[in-house]
Amino acid sequence: MAYINVEDLVLDFSKYDDDGKPMEPNRALDGVSFSVEKGSFVAVVGMNGSGKSTLAKCLNGLLLPTSGSVEINGMKTSDESHIWDIRSNIGMVFQNPDNQLVSSIVEDDVAFGPENLGVDPEEIRKRVDEALKRVDMYDCKDKAAHMLSGGQKQRIAIAGAVAMRPSCIVFDEPTAMLDPAGRAKVMGIIKDLNKEGITVVLITHFMEEAMEADRIIVMQNGRIIGDRTPAELFADTEFVHEAGLELPTVIELRDMLGMDKKIMSVEELAENI
Amino acid sequence: MIRDITLGQYYPGQSAVHRLDARTKIVATLVYIAALFVVNNFWGFLIAAAVLFTVIGISRVPLKFIFRGLTAVFLIIAFTFIINLFMVDGRVLWEWKFLSITYEGVRRACFMAVRLVLLIIGSSMMTLTTKPIELTDGLEKLLKPLSKIGVPSHEIALMMTIALRFIPTLMEETDKIIKAQQARGADFESGNLLQRAKALIPILIPLFISSFRIAQDLALAMEARCYHGGEGRTRMNQIRFHRGDAIAAVLVFAFLGVIIASRWI
Structure with missing residues (x-):
């Protein structure tokens, strides 16, 4: 069975009018089903308000399904006895690097997750050092978090997730607030983590990032409207525009030049020109 | 300042x-x-x-x-x-x-x-x-005996850690709001004391709203990292x-x- 199994997931946000009476709820996710194999790299794309972030929060039980189910490694998120097991297996990195660091000092922040899991102090030390080296931030371990750049803070957040030794990390638009250099570095780390066997779910606005995935899930109005490989998705220009997305620059250039649809990277393109 | x-x-x-x-x-x-x-x-x-x-x-x-x-x-x-x-x-x-x-x-x-x-x-x-974290750790340890009579020592220490952590963030936020309001013509420097105090309202209200937003983000991030209170928690240092x-x-x-x-x- 697949590692992540989402079946017919529906999520309503309740709304209340000014008198506190319940109104017609907001349906954020509407019958979402998909599964993710262990070790794969899945990107989730879609316009603002398409339900991407809500979906991410369902994967580790931050939000519980109104109906349907989310299963991680056979454990249902709705089963309260598994919730900490699920959260320690599914790490999460959010969009805003400032609002997800708990402690002022870099290494103390990375230690926060393992501390919550009740890991032995020496073991925490080891994991923190490893995780910081993993994201190339070991030299900053004594620094104050607020002195770092956005990209560096985001790498600390990734280290915080890695230190919990998860088998999967969900990235919720991790590069949206970073400069190009920070974005490239963070993407590099995400790809490396995936190569080391960590399952990656990447929610993103950048098609260049989505292209790196094995599979792209396209969302619109709380539904999955497409689940294809990058090559398949970007070959279908019409569908991409319908979904409110843009083609990556490489693909656009490729199509303008009328070149082979198999070309997926700058290097390949350059070679063919 | x-x-x-x-x-x-x-x-x-x-x-x-x-x-x-x-x-x-x-x-x-x-x-x-x-x-x-x-x-x-x-x-x-x-x-x-x-x-x-x-x-x-x-x-x-x-x-x-x-x-x-x-x-x-x-x-x-x-x-x-x-x-x-x-x-x-x-x-x-x-x-x-x-x-x-x-x-x-x-x-x-x-x-x-x-x-x-x-x-x-x-x-x-x-x-x-x-270090702030040592300070709050120390406080937690000092208050520990009081947790028997219901003093939430871990929670107090964590609150202090987070407060210290977010002082610079909230200051940046304040700076941003001040600049944004100045760009829209807000005047914080002239007038008598009362007028100046009133001029702070357009800073304070957005600041409150954004600190609630930050708090919500942080709470989610903490939950995602398995935070569930002081019980069963260990410390690195x-x-x-x-x-x-x-x-x-x-x-x-x-x-x-x-x-x-x-x-x-």
């Missing part, structure tokens, strides 16, 4: 003072503050100041750094000084209409000012030489008493003894 307050800012170092257990420093600071209120003559203050400056010397925190923190509370000190100067009855030195300065007033004013200055420097020495702490403890209580004795000089 707001950035200059040293209270709650750590000055990294490796001195003997830095290396003391946070618990020792918290208790020592409390004793020091208590001692300042025991003092009843200038000899006592002289001893207290000498001790304080010795500690500063050992810690190798630059004086400039410490005094910069003092400038931020200068207004409070000046205010206390003036109130005391005019409000105490006694031998009149100078008189003008309803205002009068007395010998006792001058004495009391100087006394209060010195006490406040020592108090602020003394407590900022604790925060300057202790284990704090322990060393020989230095024992020496410091002896010195602190010797100091308290000397200060109490100084009342009878």
